[in-house]
Amino acid sequence: MLSIDLKGRKALVTGGSRGIGRAIALRLAEAGADVCINYLRNRSQAESAVKEIEAHGTRALAIKGNVAEPDHVERIFATLAAEFASLDILISNAASGVLKPALEMTQKHWHWTMDINATALLPLVRAAMPLMGGRGGKVVAVSSLGSRRAIPLYAAIGASKAALESLVRHLAIELAPRGININTVSAGIVDTDALKHFPTRDQMMEHTLAKTPAGRLVTPRDVADVVLFMVSELAGMIHGQTVTVDGGYSIIA
Numbered sequence: 735m736l737s738i739d740l741k742g743r744k745a746l747v748t749g750g751s752r753g754i755g756r757a758i759a760l761r762l763a764e765a766g767a768d769v770c771i772n773y774l775r776n777r778s779q780a781e782s783a784v785k786e787i788e789a790h791g792t793r794a795l796a797i798k799g800n801v802a803e804p805d806h807v808e809r810i811f812a813t814l815a816a817e818f819a820s821l822d823i824l825i826s827n828a829a830s831g832v833l834k835p836a837l838e839m840t841q842k843h844w845h846w847t848m849d850i851n852a853t854a855l856l857p858l859v860r861a862a863m864p865l866m867g868g869r870g871g872k873v874v875a876v877s878s879l880g881s882r883r884a885i886p887l888y889a890a891i892g893a894s895k896a897a898l899e900s901l902v903r904h905l906a907i908e909l910a911p912r913g914i915n916i917n918t919v920s921a922g923i924v925d926t927d928a929l930k931h932f933p934t935r936d937q938m939m940e941h942t943l944a945k946t947p948a949g950r951l952v953t954p955r956d957v958a959d960v961v962l963f964m965v966s967e968l969a970g971m972i973h974g975q976t977v978t979v980d981g982g983y984s985i986i987a
Contacts, residue, residue, distance in 0.1 A: 749801075749828030750783060752779050754926060758962075768792050820865050824871065831850075831851060848890070872916075873915065874964050876961075877918045917976070923980075924951065
């Protein structure tokens with residue numbers, strides 16, 4: 735039976751204490767990787783995620799920090815280097831944003847959303863490269879369908895995700911010769927805590943379910959499964975791509 739074995743690999747998952755990030759962290763641990771999760775506010779959630787990761791017999795670490803702040807990124811990687819010594823897998827999942835009509839957004843709203851969701855990827859990759867050394871590595875950025883579909887109140891987040899996907903394509907050209915795969919996994923509607931902030935959450939879920947050929951909504955585990963594939967040797971020749979996980983929703987006109 736074919737399986738994905740990540741024993742001995744070291745991974746960092748930003749925004750890994752809850753939702754999709756947590757599911758990814760646990761999936762990597764199930765495959766044998768030691769996993770460091772980054773979180774911003776909720777220490778108790780991060781600590782419970784660490785316990786769940788350790789339950790799979792792998793090493794776990796939680797580091798607080800805002801990936802949009804360069805000094806925080808520097809501190810995160812200094813701690814990671816001291817604890818793990820190396821890095822094989824980087825998952826850029828941390829996300830935030832302002833749900834407002836585009837014409838009501840301030841510059842502060844725009845920059846906050848863009849800095850966390852898109853800009854942060856570049857310093858994360860730069861900081862990860864020395865820890866990956868000459869061995870190569872895997873980078874996956876988590877996006878959403880709002881990168882290419884207009885969703886009410888989602889202008890800033892959608893634009894930031896589109897920028898993220900474009901940055902991944904451009905980074906792939908520079909990272910592929912170094913043996914580093916970078917790709918994007920784009921998730922459809924997933925019922926996580928983040929979705930609770932949408933005033934039209936229930937209608938969105940009903941509409942998506944009705945239009946999804948697979949007959950159910952995407953779960954965090956569904957997204958994590960695809961990420962696991964993307965960081966495995968099976969995806970060795972996939973560079974700069976966006977893989978959509980939405981049960982077929984986006985293929986319906």
